[in-house]
Amino acid sequence: xxxxxWKGNEAIAEAAIRAGxxxxxxxxxxxxxxIPEYMSLHMPKVGGVFLQSESEIAxxxxxxxxxxxxxxxxxxxxxxxxxxxxxxxxxxxGAELPGVIVNVMRGGPxxxxxxxxxxDYFQATRGGxxxxxxxxxxxxxxxxxxxxxxxxAFELADQYRMPVMxxxxxxxxxxxxxxxxxKPPVSPDDLPEKPWATTGTKEGRAPNIINSLFIDPxxxxxxxxxxxxxxxxxxxxxxxxxTNDTDGAEVIFVAYGTPARLxxxxxxxxEKEGIKAGVFRPVTVWPYPYEALHEVSxxxxxxxxxxxxxxxGQMVDDVRIGVNGVKPVSFIGQAGGVIPTPREVANxxxxxxxx
Amino acid sequence: xAYHEIIVAGFGGxxxxxxxxxxxxxxxxxxxxxxxxxxxGPEMRGGTANCNVVIADTEIISPIxxxxxxxxxxxxxxxxxFEPAVKPGGLILVNQSIVERKVQRDDVQxxxxxxxxxxxxxxxxxxxxxTMLGAYIEATKYLKFETVVDIxxxxxxxxxxxxxxxxxxxxxxxxxxxxx
Numbered sequence: 117x118x119x120x121x122w123k124g125n126e127a128i129a130e131a132a133i134r135a136g137x138x139x140x141x142x143x144x145x146x147x148x149x150x151i152p153e154y155m156s157l158h159m160p161k162v163g164g165v166f167l168q169s170e171s172e173i174a175x176x177x178x179x180x181x182x183x184x185x186x187x188x189x190x191x192x193x194x195x196x197x198x199x200x201x202x203x204x205x206x207x208x209x210g211a212e213l214p215g216v217i218v219n220v221m222r223g224g225p226x227x228x229x230x231x232x233x234x235x236d237y238f239q240a241t242r243g244g245x246x247x248x249x250x251x252x253x254x255x256x257x258x259x260x261x262x263x264x265x266x267x268x269a270f271e272l273a274d275q276y277r278m279p280v281m282x283x284x285x286x287x288x289x290x291x292x293x294x295x296x297x298x299k300p301p302v303s304p305d306d307l308p309e310k311p312w313a314t315t316g317t318k319e320g321r322a323p324n325i326i327n328s329l330f331i332d333p334x335x336x337x338x339x340x341x342x343x344x345x346x347x348x349x350x351x352x353x354x355x356x357x358x359t360n361d362t363d364g365a366e367v368i369f370v371a372y373g374t375p376a377r378l379x380x381x382x383x384x385x386x387e388k389e390g391i392k393a394g395v396f397r398p399v400t401v402w403p404y405p406y407e408a409l410h411e412v413s414x415x416x417x418x419x420x421x422x423x424x425x426x427x428x429g430q431m432v433d434d435v436r437i438g439v440n441g442v443k444p445v446s447f448i449g450q451a452g453g454v455i456p457t458p459r460e461v462a463n464x465x466x467x468x469x470x471x
Numbered sequence: 472x473a474y475h476e477i478i479v480a481g482f483g484g485x486x487x488x489x490x491x492x493x494x495x496x497x498x499x500x501x502x503x504x505x506x507x508x509x510x511x512g513p514e515m516r517g518g519t520a521n522c523n524v525v526i527a528d529t530e531i532i533s534p535i536x537x538x539x540x541x542x543x544x545x546x547x548x549x550x551x552x553f554e555p556a557v558k559p560g561g562l563i564l565v566n567q568s569i570v571e572r573k574v575q576r577d578d579v580q581x582x583x584x585x586x587x588x589x590x591x592x593x594x595x596x597x598x599x600x601x602t603m604l605g606a607y608i609e610a611t612k613y614l615k616f617e618t619v620v621d622i623x624x625x626x627x628x629x630x631x632x633x634x635x636x637x638x639x640x641x642x643x644x645x646x647x648x649x650x651x
Contacts, residue, residue, distance in 0.1 A: 121492070121499055121507070147511060230512050291534050292492070292507040294499045381533040457537060 119294035124259050124284065125150035127295060128218060129158070131266035132190050136302035137216070138164035139189040141178035143171060143197060146230040147286035148220035151192040172197040176204030176217075183213040184326040186313030188270055188304060192218035194286070195236050196227055199244060205279055206245025209343070210328025212312075214273035216266070217251075218282045220289035223453035231453025232286030232374060237430035240283050241402040248340055250347045252280040252354060253402040255372040259293040261399070267299055274308070276350055283401065285426060287374045287455070350403055357405040362394030364417045367465045369395045370409065370435045371424040375449075375456065379424045382461035392417070393465060401431065409438035418443055420468035424461050425449040444468065473503070473528045473613060476536040478553050480521035481545025481566070486600030490543060491522035493604060496622045497614045498526040506534035519548055526613075541611065543603050545586075547571060564606055568599070582606055584648045589641065598641035605645025616642065 122130070129151045132140070140155040152168060159166035165182075169175040175191045182189040193201065198219040208215055219240065223233035240253045252272055254265040262284065269280040314324050330336035360380055362368055367386070369379035376397040383393035396412055398405050413421060421443050423432040432447045439445050448464035450456045477494065481487040488509055495505040508523040523536035541562045544550035547570050550563070557563055559578045568587035584606045586599040608614045620639050627634040 119499055121496055121505070286511075287508065287534070290509055290511050292495060292505075293531075293534075294505060377533045378535070384532065455535060458533065 119296055121292050122259055122263070122295050123150060123290065123292045124262055125220065125289045126154045127259050127263050128192075128266050128282065128284075128289075129154035131263040132216065132270070133158060133162055133164070134297065134299070134301040135188065135267040135270040136304045136307055137188040137190050137270060138162065138304050139179075139182045139187045140165065140191070141167050141169050141175040141182070141189070142191045142193060143169055143175055145194045145197045147222055147232070147289050148192050148194045148218065150289070151218060151220075172200035173204065176201040176208075179215045179217075180204055180208055180211070180213060183208065183215045184211070184314050186310040186315050188274075188307065190216040190218065192220070194220045194222045194230075195224050195233070198236060199239070202239070202244035204245075205251070206243070206247050206249060207328045208279045209245075209249035209251070210247060211326050212277040212343075213279070213326065214270075214277055215279045216269045216273055216282065217279055218284065220284045220286055222286050223451060229453040230286070232288075232426060232455065233451060233453055234285055234373060234375070234426040235428075235430070235451060236283070237401065237425070237427060240281055241404070241434070248343065250278070250350070250402055252276070252278065252350060253283050253400060254280065254356075255283045255399060255401045256288060257373050257376045257397060259288070259291070260295045262288065263295055264298060265399070267302075272354065274310070276346060277312075278346070278350075283373070285373050286453075354400060355403045355405040355408070356399035357408050358397045358399060359412065360395045360397070361392070362396055362412050362415075364415070365392045365394035366417055367391065367393045367420045367422060367469060368412060368418055369393060369422050369424055369461070369465070370398075370431070371395065372398050372401055372431065373426075375424040375426055375461075378456060378458050378461055381458035382424075382465065385458055385462040386465060391465070391469070398431075398434075401434070404434045404438065406434070406438040409435065410440060410442070413439045413443045420465065421445045422461070422465050422468050423447045423449075424456060424464075426455060427451050473526070475524075475526040475541060475611070475613070476539050477524040477526070477541045477543070478521055478536050478539040478556075479524065479543040479545070480519065480549035480553055483518060483520045485545045486597070487520050487545055488522050490600050490604050491524045493619065493622055493626075494524050494526065494607070494614065497618045500618050500622060501615060503528055504531050506531050508534045508536075519546070521549065541607065543607060544570060545600070545603065550574070562610055564603055564610070566599075566603060580610070582610055582649055584645055586645070589644045593637060593641055593644070595637060598638055601638045601641035602645030602648070605642030606648050608642070609646035609649040616646070
């Protein structure tokens with residue numbers, strides 16, 4: 117199939133439509149506004165719903181409603197807007213509703229800047245809303261991966277009845293790369309039945325109830341244990357990662373999204389200086405591929421693990437959990453919309469190696 | 472191995488982004504790997520704009536261009552900002568119509584294109600950017616002129632189809648500036 121040149125934000129919107137998503141609710145914010153723009157043009161063409169809500173809070177609650185009614189549904193925003201959605205995300209997890217939330221991250225905290233950043237890692241992987249909940253969080257590093265994972269995100273959301281987050285940074289949203297549409301488009305008519313959805317009983321069955329309120333503590337405990345069991349299955353089955361040149365490497369960079377590409381450029385610089393460097397890239401940041409990272413770290417050749425982020429250090433906590441003390445872990449990052457250079461990243465590795 | 476890292480920079484409205492996307496589309500049609508990364512933000516609203524384009528026959532590692540092998544400077548601030556970053560032995564294409572100075576470095580190749588004068592002669596100021604692209608293609612010789620024209624044919628369709636020929640002439644006039 118011929119390659120097509122797509123911008124990240126537009127590609128993610130088209131991938132959603134091809135995944136059978138027919139409901140989009142959102143509110144514009146840079147650097148993701150091409151997503152609602154694309155949806156406003158293309159959703160009506162496939163008989164779908166595009167609605168620009170009055171706020172991000174309204175949008176996530178519309179997602180809750182449409183998902184409860186059995187629709188494939190999504191919303192998108194950027195960092196400050198995703199903060200506003202946290203309550204609704206917690207409610208979706210409590211009510212076990214599928215849906216896809218796209219966060220094209222910009223610098224924070226607060227309004228911050230519109231330039232690319234990764235400061236929402238804790239919010240995405242630890243939960244910005246209340247309660248014991250988890251999201252499957254995909255962190256693509258190129259546009260092909262954006263479209264492949266977006267189509268998969270809807271499938272996993274339905275399979276586990278939980279929200280899935282696509283965690284991008286502004287650069288992935290704004291850049292263009294060639295892609296191929298590997299999977300055929302899915303028609304909403306061909307999706308599996310959702311017997312739990314509130315589609316109307318027509319007086320032929322007992323009503324379905326969608327709710328996150330379990331007022332009796334025993335019942336709420338049972339509910340939480342059931343969610344825990346579901347999240348355990350996700351941890352077992354859905355960890356994704358990629359490695360580049362990690363076999364026999366002296367230093368391992370760990371990075372997701374844009375910084376993973378910078379880390380590979382840094383590894384190229386180090387190679388010219390006679391140092392073998394590899395890159396470990398989590399593709400899911402929840403569930404985090406702890407064991408795979410641990411395996412890579414255990415190699416005798418590995419002297420240092422260097423985490424690279426566009427933040428002041430968030431994923432590095434997960435790296436420390438994965439490496440679990442077998443090798444020293446250090447951190448290099450820039451925040452607030454500044455992107456670390458490959459030279460800075462390479463120098464951080466040299467420092468970690470004591471050179 | 473070909474690995475071109477390009478910065479196209481100028482004022483918003485000069486067609487900076489579309490030079491970059493046309494390059495990227497052309498390279499992709501020739502089977503090369505490409506990435507296109509725009510600057511975005513307040514500078515787009517009336518200020519300077521630029522895009523990073525990487526074109527390679529190998530995998531593209533980072534789409535961010537810090538040391539361009541080629542720079543297309545559509546205005547003076549862009550030349551001032553990016554001239555020091557160009558790789559030694561690299562190429563700088565200057566929009567001679569509004570840039571008042573010459574390239575100062577002697578370890579890079581400089582080509583000057585009177586883009587506005589050419590566009591004015593052709594009767595459409597909006598093709599000025601295509602003269603720069605034409606000069607780029609001629610100077611670097613890895614993007615095919617015919618492929619660019621094919622891409623333009625896909626962009627200008629229906630009522631705009633007549634613009635293909637005009638853009639083709641603009642590309643050629645730009646290319647003519649290279650070996651003067």
